[in-house]
Amino acid sequence: MSQSREQLARQLAEAVAEALRADLAERERALLVVSGGSTPVPFFEALAAMDLPWSRVDVTLADERWVAEDADDSNARLVRAHLMQGPAAAATFVPLTSAAATPEEGVTEVSERLAALTWPASVVILGMGGDGHTASLFPDSQELGLALSTADSVVAVRTPSQPQPRITLSADRLHRCPRHFLHITGEEKRTVLGRALAGDDTRALPIRAFLAGPLGIYWAP
Numbered sequence: 001m002s003q004s005r006e007q008l009a010r011q012l013a014e015a016v017a018e019a020l021r022a023d024l025a026e027r028e029r030a031l032l033v034v035s036g037g038s039t040p041v042p043f044f045e046a047l048a049a050m051d052l053p054w055s056r057v058d059v060t061l062a063d064e065r066w067v068a069e070d071a072d073d074s075n076a077r078l079v080r081a082h083l084m085q086g087p088a089a090a091a092t093f094v095p096l097t098s099a100a101a102t103p104e105e106g107v108t109e110v111s112e113r114l115a116a117l118t119w120p121a122s123v124v125i126l127g128m129g130g131d132g133h134t135a136s137l138f139p140d141s142q143e144l145g146l147a148l149s150t151a152d153s154v155v156a157v158r159t160p161s162q163p164q165p166r167i168t169l170s171a172d173r174l175h176r177c178p179r180h181f182l183h184i185t186g187e188e189k190r191t192v193l194g195r196a197l198a199g200d201d202t203r204a205l206p207i208r209a210f211l212a213g214p215l216g217i218y219w220a221p
């Protein structure tokens with residue numbers, strides 16, 4: 001019998017907590033990179049309640065919509081509401097937006113902010129859309145090729161399928177981590193992942209940029 005989404009969230013939270021503890025035994029600070037969207041909420045809430053040296057943990061995003069932090073579709077708002085709570089409130093959240101009007105104008109400041117963190121990240125949590133995007137690496141984005149190839153840490157992204165301009169960690173920066181976990185739910189995403197595993201055109205299904213390496217896949221119906 002397949003597990004529930006709540007059980008999956010707890011299982012993922014335990015794996016992430018274990019990874020953070022392992023790294024914090026070796027280094028002063030540890031970095032957790034999370035994705036936004038709707039799937040992560042039960043995972044965020046399970047992780048937030050865990051007993052960790054949270055004051056030594058930095059949390060940032062794999063991508064962000066270029067909106068104010070109090071906007072309904074802000075990933076920063078989602079993380080502050082569901083992860084930066086309880087014990088995890090002692091962690092440091094590092095947002096991916098700035099006061100600049102556009103992500104193109106903000107990438108330098110955000111890149112400098114990220115440079116001060118402890119890379120490689122301990123863990124990267126990826127989500128996936130029904131179009132096979134992950135972070136803000138979208139198939140229909142004109143910046144996809146850049147985001148897949150640049151050594152820069154962040155890329156401004158404009159995508160016809162998305163209402164807001166975005167900023168995303170580049171594939172290179174997302175790869176700078178020994179642990180990647182893909183957190184997806186539902187039959188549609190299971191089917192998309194199956195298609196991604198069966199092919200090699202990363203521009204068509206950008207999640208493919210992360211399937212060649214070690215990837216923990218956390219899926220529930």
Ligand SMILES: O=C(O)[C@H](O)[C@@H](O)[C@H](O)[C@H](O)COP(=O)(O)O
Nearest residue numbers: 035036037038039127128129135
């Ligand atoms: O900013 C975002 O939306 C996320 O970072 C994005 O990459 C997300 O992981 C997928 O779009 C899946 O979103 P759902 O969990 O809402 O299906």
